[in-house]
Amino acid sequence: MHKIQEHNIFMESTNQTLGEFIIENQEEFQYSSGELSRLINSIRLAAKVVNHEVNKAGLVDILGSIGSDNIQGEEQQKLDVFANDTFIRTLTNREIVCGIASEEEDSFINIKGLKKENENKYVVLIDPLDGSSNIDVNVSVGTIFSIYRRVTPIGTPVKEEDFLQPGNKQVAAGYIVYGTSTMLVYTTGHGVNGFTLNPAIGTYYLSHPNMKFPEDGYIYSVNQGNFSQFNEGVKKYIQYCQADEDNRPYTARYIGSLVSDFHRNMIKGGIYMYPSTKSNPNGKLRLLYECNPMAFIAEQAGGKASDGKTRILDIDPTELHQRVPFFCGSKKMVDKAEEFLKEE
Numbered sequence: 001m002h003k004i005q006e007h008n009i010f011m012e013s014t015n016q017t018l019g020e021f022i023i024e025n026q027e028e029f030q031y032s033s034g035e036l037s038r039l040i041n042s043i044r045l046a047a048k049v050v051n052h053e054v055n056k057a058g059l060v061d062i063l064g065s066i067g068s069d070n071i072q073g074e075e076q077q078k079l080d081v082f083a084n085d086t087f088i089r090t091l092t093n094r095e096i097v098c099g100i101a102s103e104e105e106d107s108f109i110n111i112k113g114l115k116k117e118n119e120n121k122y123v124v125l126i127d128p129l130d131g132s133s134n135i136d137v138n139v140s141v142g143t144i145f146s147i148y149r150r151v152t153p154i155g156t157p158v159k160e161e162d163f164l165q166p167g168n169k170q171v172a173a174g175y176i177v178y179g180t181s182t183m184l185v186y187t188t189g190h191g192v193n194g195f196t197l198n199p200a201i202g203t204y205y206l207s208h209p210n211m212k213f214p215e216d217g218y219i220y221s222v223n224q225g226n227f228s229q230f231n232e233g234v235k236k237y238i239q240y241c242q243a244d245e246d247n248r249p250y251t252a253r254y255i256g257s258l259v260s261d262f263h264r265n266m267i268k269g270g271i272y273m274y275p276s277t278k279s280n281p282n283g284k285l286r287l288l289y290e291c292n293p294m295a296f297i298a299e300q301a302g303g304k305a306s307d308g309k310t311r312i313l314d315i316d317p318t319e320l321h322q323r324v325p326f327f328c329g330s331k332k333m334v335d336k337a338e339e340f341l342k343e344e
């Protein structure tokens with residue numbers, strides 16, 4: 001028999017869809033009256049719109065910089081702005097959250113109800129387009145989201161404290177990777193599940209149930225161009241990864257899109273690092289939009305996330321756009337990196 005016929009080509013149409021999965025697992029959210037489910041549904045919808053735009057990026061005038069910087073002084077790409085607007089509008093028009101904070105916005109957004117006071121319980125934090133430097137060269141990018149229950153009273157305008165919660169208070173987090181196929185991967189604190197989009201019919205199917213990081217791995221992902229700027233502990237750990245001993249040297253893989261690097265490492269086993277450098281003492285990645293959601297997913301998949309010393313999810317944030325060094329991946333590898341950093 002021809003090889004392709006051995007595969008179950010009907011898998012996609014018989015697997016559970018994301019919509020069915022959300023409905024069936026609704027009782028996992030103890031306090032929610034369907035609100036969190038509707039919220040994840042809206043994210044799924046916005047992700048389809050962004051996916052469509054990302055896919056035709058070379059055909060329409062959406063590549064390149066928009067000519068402005070975001071609050072963090074980074075050049076905004078047209079797709080950064082498109083993705084940001086799409087997620088914010090989709091969530092705002094449905095009046096499904098009470099507040100949104102985005103990597104691309106100076107401050108958080110309070111969502112006011114049009115007809116009545118906004119009585120929603122959840123706030124969303126988002127990196128609308130992760131890995132934007134890869135857009136122009138047709139390499140995978142992503143979206144990262146993080147969801148919390150607000151801490152201020154329902155029906156009042158949201159405040160900064162609703163967003164400055166430690167990652168261990170997240171009720172859900174996920175990412176979309178716009179790769180060779182588009183996948184939505186998320187957790188509500190009951191394991192991690194991955195859904196693949198069939199672009200022809202616009203439906204996500206459960207393709208990766210109960211995703212787990214291998215306990216140990218052989219891939220390390222770091223921007224080694226910064227080597228001279230790393231501290232001694234990080235340098236020594238990288239040399240450990242490269243040493244010709246035991247099951248090493250490891251393989252180096254670095255895409256430059258956190259979402260894609262994380263996704264590969266979760267499937268194959270590996271560690272992602274964005275350490276502090278001389279010029280960026282807190283590293284580059286943002287605690288609220290990038291590290292916390294990825295750390296929640298990592299732990300739910302049996303992995304680990306640390307700033308080198310402390311568990312990412314236990315850090316008390318002090319500002320919206322705060323940055324933090326990030327070491328995340330297979331548990332044994334992150335433990336090992338921490339050992340080297342401790343010796344510092």
Ligand code: AHG
Binds near residue numbers: 127129131223
């Ligand atoms: P963003 O595109 O949202 O600004 O994030 C880019 C991040 C992350 O995705 C990636 O791993 C890292 O920046 C790459 O940074 P370097 O180019 O410094 O390696």
Ligand code: MN
Binds near residue numbers: 127129131258290
């Ligand atoms: Mn990012």
Ligand code: MN
Binds near residue numbers: 103
């Ligand atoms: Mn981004």
